[in-house]
Amino acid sequence: xxxxxxxxxxxxxxxxxxxxxxxxxxxxxxxxxxxxxxxxxxxxxxxxxxxxxxxxxxxxxxxxxxxxxxxxxxxxxxxxxxxxxxxxxxxxxxxxxxxxxxxxxxxxxxxxxxxxxxxxxxxxxxxxxxxxxxxxxxxxxxxxxxxxxxxxxxxxx
Amino acid sequence: xxxxxxxxxxxxxxxxxxxxxxxxxxxxxxxxxxxxxxxxxxxxxxxxxxxxxxxxxxxxxxxxxxxxxxxxxxxxxxxxxxxxxxxxxxxxxxxxxxxxxxxxxxxxxxxxxxxxxxxxxxxxxxxx
Numbered sequence: 001x002x003x004x005x006x007x008x009x010x011x012x013x014x015x016x017x018x019x020x021x022x023x024x025x026x027x028x029x030x031x032x033x034x035x036x037x038x039x040x041x042x043x044x045x046x047x048x049x050x051x052x053x054x055x056x057x058x059x060x061x062x063x064x065x066x067x068x069x070x071x072x073x074x075x076x077x078x079x080x081x082x083x084x085x086x087x088x089x090x091x092x093x094x095x096x097x098x099x100x101x102x103x104x105x106x107x108x109x110x111x112x113x114x115x116x117x118x119x120x121x122x123x124x125x126x127x128x129x130x131x132x133x134x135x136x137x138x139x140x141x142x143x144x145x146x147x148x149x150x151x152x153x154x155x156x157x
Numbered sequence: 158x159x160x161x162x163x164x165x166x167x168x169x170x171x172x173x174x175x176x177x178x179x180x181x182x183x184x185x186x187x188x189x190x191x192x193x194x195x196x197x198x199x200x201x202x203x204x205x206x207x208x209x210x211x212x213x214x215x216x217x218x219x220x221x222x223x224x225x226x227x228x229x230x231x232x233x234x235x236x237x238x239x240x241x242x243x244x245x246x247x248x249x250x251x252x253x254x255x256x257x258x259x260x261x262x263x264x265x266x267x268x269x270x271x272x273x274x275x276x277x278x279x280x281x282x283x284x285x
Contacts, residue, residue, distance in 0.1 A: 094220070094227075097209040098202045099242075101235060102227060104218035113209075 019145060023153070026146045033139035040132035047125045051118060058114035064090050065107045165281045168274055175271045182264045189257045193250065200246045207239045 021029070067073075067087055074082040093110040094102045105113065210219070210232065219235045220227045 098206045099199075099239070100222040101206055101210075101230075101239075102220040102222065103209065103213060104220070 023146070023149055026142060026149065030139060030142040030146055033135055033142055037132065037135050037139055040128060040135060044125065044128055044132060047121055047128065051121045051125070054114055054118050054121065058111060058118070061093065061107065061110055061114065064093075065111075161281060161284065165278065168278045168281060172271065172274045172278065175267060175274060179264065179267045179271065182260060182267060186257065186260050186264065189253055189260065193253050193257070196246050196250050196253070200243065200250065203239055203243050203246065207236070207243065210236050210239065 067090055069087060069090060071087045073085055073087055075085040076082050091107050093105055093107060095105050095110055095113050096102055097113075213219070213232060215232065217232060219230045219232050221230045221235065222228075
C-alpha cells in the first residue's frame with residue numbers, strides 16, 4: 001500500500017506568498033500542484049479498486065460458508081478449464097497475507113481478515129482524500145492568482 | 158585576440174562537461190527515488206504480514222509460496238524470515254537515504270560551479 005510521498009517536500013504556501021511570486025514561478029507552482037493532485041487521484045482509485053476486490057472476496061467467503069460439505073462444484077484448473085469436484089471442508093480457508101505467505105484460517109477468521117483489511121483501506125482512503133482536497137485547493141488558488149496576474153499585466157502591455 | 162577566444166572555447170567546453178555531470182547526477186537521484194519507492198512498498202507489505210503472523214495461534218498452519226509450490230512452514234521460522242527481511246529492507250533504505258543526501262549535495266555544488274563558469278563566460282564575451 002503506497003504511502004503519500006509528498007509528505008517530505010510539502011511547503012506551506014500562503015496567499016501572501018503567491019501574490020509576491022512572478023508569473024513563471026506561479027506557473028511552476030500550479031503545474032507541480034496539478035501533477036500532485038493527479039498522483040493522489042490515481043492512488044485514491046487504486047484504493048477503491050482494492051477495496052472492491054476485498055469486498056468481492058468477503059462476499060465469496062460468505063457464499064461459500066452457506067454451502068454444505070460434499071456439494072458438487074466445478075473447480076477451475078486454468079482460466080478456461082473447469083473440472084467437476086465436490087466441496088470438501090468449507091470451514092478452513094487459505095488466506096494470502098502478502099509476500100508469498102498463506103495462512104490457514106477458519107471461515108470466521110477469514111471473514112474477520114477481510115473485514116480488517118477493508119477497514120484499513122477505508123481509513124487510508126479517508127486520509128488520502130483529505131490530503132488530496134488540500135492539494136486541489138492549493139492548485140485552484142494558484143490558478144486564480146495566476147489568472148488575476150495575467151489580466152493585470154495584459155491591459156498595461 | 159586568439160588567446161581569449163581559445164580561453165572562451167575552453168570555458169564553454171568546461172560548461173558542457175559540467176552540464177553533462179549535472180544531468181547524470183539528476184538521473185542518479187531519480188533512480189534513487191524509484192528504488193526507494195519500491196523498498197518502501199515492500200517494507201509496508203512485510204510489516205502487514207508480520208502483524209498477521211503475530212495474531213496467529215501457535216498451532217496455526219503457515220504456508221509459503223515458492224514458485225508454483227505451496228510449502229508448509231513453521232510459524233516461528235516464518236516470523237524469523239519476515240523479521241529478517243524487514244531488517245534488511247530498513248538497512249537498504251537507510252543506505253539509500255545517505256546516498257541520496259550525498260547526491261543532492263553534489264548536485265548543489267555542481268550547480269554553483271556551473272553558475273561560476275557561466276559568469277566567467279559572460280565576462281569573457283563582454284571583454285572581447
